[in-house]
Amino acid sequence: MTSPRVAPPADTILDLTPDGARERLAQWVEERGLPRYRTDQLHRRLWVQPIATWNDATELPAALRAELDATFPLRRLKEELSELSQDGTRKFLWRLDDGEAIESVLIPSGTRRTLCISSQAGCALGCVFCATGLMGFRRNLSPFEIAGQVREVMLRDPAEKPSNIVFMGMGEPLLNWPAVDVSLTILNHPEGLGIGARHITVSTVGILPGMKKLAARPEQFRLAISLHAPTTERRLAIMPIEKKYDLHAVLDAATAFRKRITFEYVMISGKNDSDQDADALATLANKHGALVNLLPLHPGGAPGLEPTPLNRIKNFAGRLQARGVEAVVRRSRGLDIKAACGQLAGQRGTQ
Ligand code: SAH
Ligand code: SF4
Numbered sequence: 001m002t003s004p005r006v007a008p009p010a011d012t013i014l015d016l017t018p019d020g021a022r023e024r025l026a027q028w029v030e031e032r033g034l035p036r037y038r039t040d041q042l043h044r045r046l047w048v049q050p051i052a053t054w055n056d057a058t059e060l061p062a063a064l065r066a067e068l069d070a071t072f073p074l075r076r077l078k079e080e081l082s083e084l085s086q087d088g089t090r091k092f093l094w095r096l097d098d099g100e101a102i103e104s105v106l107i108p109s110g111t112r113r114t115l116c117i118s119s120q121a122g123c124a125l126g127c128v129f130c131a132t133g134l135m136g137f138r139r140n141l142s143p144f145e146i147a148g149q150v151r152e153v154m155l156r157d158p159a160e161k162p163s164n165i166v167f168m169g170m171g172e173p174l175l176n177w178p179a180v181d182v183s184l185t186i187l188n189h190p191e192g193l194g195i196g197a198r199h200i201t202v203s204t205v206g207i208l209p210g211m212k213k214l215a216a217r218p219e220q221f222r223l224a225i226s227l228h229a230p231t232t233e234r235r236l237a238i239m240p241i242e243k244k245y246d247l248h249a250v251l252d253a254a255t256a257f258r259k260r261i262t263f264e265y266v267m268i269s270g271k272n273d274s275d276q277d278a279d280a281l282a283t284l285a286n287k288h289g290a291l292v293n294l295l296p297l298h299p300g301g302a303p304g305l306e307p308t309p310l311n312r313i314k315n316f317a318g319r320l321q322a323r324g325v326e327a328v329v330r331r332s333r334g335l336d337i338k339a340a341c342g343q344l345a346g347q348r349g350t351q
Contacts, residue, residue: 012075014046014144014151017182018191021046028071034064042068047192049158050151052076075144077102077152089334093346094152096121096145100138101346102170104149105339106162115162117149119180120171121346125205127228127239129266131300131338131345132170141171143182150193164199168224170344173202174210181213188219197221203264205241206250215256224262224293225254229272230280238271251288261288266295267308267316278316282323292320292327298335300343 013021026039041059045051054060054068077094080101084090090106100121107114123130124137149169154161165187167173173180180202186192187200197219204210205226214221227247229235235242254261263285267273285292294317297307308316313329320327332340 012144013072014075014148015142015182017185018043018047018189022191025072038064042072043191046074047147047151047186047189048194050154052155075148077145077148079152079156082156083337083339085334085337085339087333087336089337089339091334091337091339092149092152094149096141102141102145102149103339103344103346104153104169105334105344106153106160107333112164113160113162114164114166115150115153116166116168117146118169118171118344119146119167119173119176119183123171124175125172125239125241127205127226127241127301129228129238129268129297129301129305131343134301135345140176141179143179143186146179146183147186147193150187150195161193162195164201165195166201166203166224168201168203170346172205172207174204174207174214177210177213180210181217184217184219184221188221198259201262205239206245206247206253207241208245208249208253211250211253212256215253220259222259222262223254223257224264225250225290227263227281227284228266228268230277230284234272234277238268247284251284254288260291262291262293264293264295266297267313268297269306269308269312271305273308273312273316275319278319279323282320282325285320285325285327286323290325292325294327294329296330296332298332298340298343300338300345 013024022043025042029038045057051057053074054065057065079092080095081093082090088108092104094102102118102121104118105116120140121138122135123132126133150162187195188197201222201224202214203224203226228238232242232246235247294313297305317327317329334340
């Protein structure tokens with residue numbers, strides 16, 4: 001595994017938790033002898049009612065806006081591409097200040113708008129079926145670069161504010177815990193983005209130290225475990241991380257979560273889709289009271305992997321259900337623009 005390159009230093013107020021940012025602003029307001037209510041006015045412009053630049057905060061005197069621009073510049077993610085799928089899914093490609101690229105995917109469904117966000121540029125874990133894994137690890141994202149994906153979507157159109165967040169974009173969130181920790185606070189805090197913890201899902205292959213830290217947080221964030229195989233032998237063939245954190249240790253660690261967990265299971269022909277696999281998976285799901293999401297394999301990972309045919313996926317789901325497991329076959333969204341799970345590789349969809 002490559003060792004993480006260090007993310008740029010916290011050089012924006014948007015890298016701080018809402019409490020940390022409030023303290024910083026309050027201090028500045030006091031130093032300048034400004035009225036105390038200014039702190040609230042400034043603070044809500046970070047996340048609650050975001051603005052692109054301080055100049056847009058027309059409730060403030062012009063001289064103050066200019067000063068704020070110099071003191072607390074509001075960083076942005078540069079939108080390089082926004083592609084709309086036939087099914088309404090929208091993929092964004094953001095260019096970061098150092099030239100790295102990351103992606104987010106906005107998936108509307110009824111009144112729900114789920115934003116799938118990235119936590120790293122690339123990923124070191126090399127799951128064979130995943131396009132991000134294939135590109136390798138570039139670097140960790142900062143708190144602003146993570147929560148900023150939501151902020152940018154709101155800046156484009158406040159009506160499009162996501163109702164749900166899933167850490168299922170590029171990267172392994174629990175290998176970037178310090179930044180993910182702060183970003184979770186920003187996402188959830190009433191003076192941040194105010195998204196309920198139960199509407200925020202962290203997806204992980206099962207990084208044990210990170211799972212402990214996530215479980216220790218008081219909010220009930222949801223946990224999805226990318227299981228993809230029901231035995232160590234089967235999992236090793238497609239997920240190298242199994243060598244370091246085996247699935248039994250991962251599932252033990254998952255018992256620390258109070259909320260119901262989800263198993264993600266991408267169906268790959270001949271690798272994890274036999275009847276025996278279904279039975280072994282049912283045993284694990286029952287033991288841990290887990291919901292099972294069955295995902296059709298999307299193109300983008302290692303060549304030579306074939307998706308399980310849909311009728312076979314349905315059989316597999318039926319077998320789980322017959323054993324009392326709640327299993328759902330996920331609809332693929334955004335396939336035409338390479339925005340589906342595991343297809344995010346920081347490229348233009350047409351390449
Ligand atoms: N690293 C974390 C989060 C990002 S991956 C994790 O692995 O959980 C987000 C989801 O996309 C995971 O469930 C992953 O297994 C799934 N995925 C990856 N490649 C896929 C593919 N080719 N087809 C379908 N789903 C895939
Ligand atoms: Fe990384 Fe998740 Fe892709 Fe595996 S599935 S390579 S952990 S992003």
